[in-house]
Amino acid sequence: MAIEARFLKELETRRKTARAAGGEDKLEARRAKGLMNARERVEALFQPGTFMEWGLHADHDCHDFGMEGKPMPGDGVITGVGYVDGRPVAVFSQDFTVGGGALGRIHSKKICDLMDYAMRAGIPVVGINDSGGARIQEGDDSLSGYGQVFYRNVLASGVMPQISIIAGPCAGGAAYSPALTDFIIMTRKNANMFICGPEVIKAATGQTVTMDEIGSASVNASVSGNVHFTAEDDAEALALARRLLAFLPANNVMDPPHAPTPSLNMAPDPVMNELVPSDAKMPLDINKIISRLVDNGDFLEVHREWAKNLVVGFGRVQGIVCGIVANQPIVKAGTLDIDSSDKGARFIRFCNAFNIPIVTLVDIPGFMPGVAQERGGIIRHGAKMLFAYAAASVPKITFILRKAYGGAYLAMCSSDMGADLVYAWPTAEIAVMGAEGAVKILYKREIAAAKDPKAKEAELAAEYRDKFASPYQAARKGLITDVIEPAQTRGTLAMALRNTLSKRETRPPKKHGNMPL
Incomplete structure (x- = not known):
């Protein structure tokens, strides 16, 4: 019926x-x-x-x-x-x-x-x-x-x-x-x-x-x-x-929708070498670097209109989904301030929650100086970056492109903060502070006594870079994995992502940490 x-x-x-x-x-x-x-x-x-x-x-x-x-x-x-x-x-x-x-x-x-x-x-x-x-x-x-x-x-x-x-x-x-x-x-x-x-x-x-x-x-x-x-x-x-x-997993126990290319392409990208300014004082547009690293230039930037001195977003590198955190030197010299610290920390924590590898591109002179920043709590906000990176157990791969000074070097995921692999370009400088500032403190008398103080200062700054800030010094001490030329960055990153996808890391048992808020 x-x-x-x-x-x-x-x-x-x-x-x-x-x-x-x-x-x-x-x-x-x-x-x-x-x-x-x-x-x-x-x-x-x-x-x-x-x-x-x-x-x-x-x-x-x-x-x-x-x-x-x-x-x-x-x-x-x-x-x-x-x-x-x-x-x-x-x-x-x-x-x-x-x-x-x-x-x-x-x-x-x-x-x-x-x-x-x-x-x-x-x-x-x-x-x-x-x-x-x-x-x-x-x-x-x-x-x-x-x-x-x-x-x-x-x-x-x-x-x-x-x-x-x-x-x-x-x-x-x-x-x-x-x-x-x-x-x-x-x-x-x-x-x-x-x-x-x-x-x-x-x-x-x-x-x-x-x-x-x-x-x-x-x-x-x-x-x-x-x-x-x-x-x-x-x-x-x-x-x-x-x-x-399209970049996200369905839930926290699944992997992102990776689609690895059938074969790994380690071929160099000569254009990357050309993007590096010959003058170390000239800013580097990090968006141009990111577009060369991700597949077909397809980068979904998050919070594009806010705290532009830090760039965060999603991309794929030879089919592997990753989150990218990068200093933007053409805005506020790429320094970390209150807003960019909040922006970066929250993005890092999202990636960690959903098993998304984190790629960090470093070109940072330090935290933003100023009375407003100090009174606004830059210590508390900057600590969010340190906390987020240290707490993250997903694959963490860092590339130091040029400047990496002081506490900001640590806040951008150095090996000490749990980075699994850290690579540096030959142009990298890793130090407590920039060479110019360091020699003014360390060699104040020698500079003042010189016939040509400016020339003496430049000479000492060059010597300081070689002895204390060179990426080879960091490599010698085991602080970085390798020094590579910019043209090798995409291939190196593709290999690093594949090599770390199987990463497993346990942490001390606890309900949760107490992140500075």
């Missing part, structure tokens, strides 16, 4: 109603603004036909403040699992056309159920945020809902990758869930993220500010550092999420 037609008709009617979300008028209004709706965003993220939705028929259970009898399809959020590049990924997408995407008890339950499943299954979670915040009509149930989401963000941290897309308003307490995830992608159109809006700031402090000054993608990406990637629109944001996922 076949199922009665009325059951099938009811099912189809309910599905159609739920998928209509806030109604065709609201959906059309969004399209007119060039915005995707919540369901279109989900469909754009996944391979066609792979999305399995959960909670399609969910609705609010609020019977106060005029909410009774007002349907809220899906309770303002779409949840489920689909495939990106053949791998399952969980998603929730808040629907602004349904009650402004505000979070209530059922809305929260759908997100929490999805995250619980993702933790059990070991699959990444992508959250697309577009919400007016807490559903006022549900009072403390709404606050409780946020707390439950935050709790799961923390439980899932380091278990599977969590990516947030800010594609609309994300204000107040709602901003803390994305802040607890691994990466935030924010669109320049239609999106804002802040704790207190212009009106609240005006009332509390008397300051007059615009939304662009506190909550725009530009401010969050370049000033506060809250956002890791910016996108022009929804389509670009979703493409960025797919590209990011």
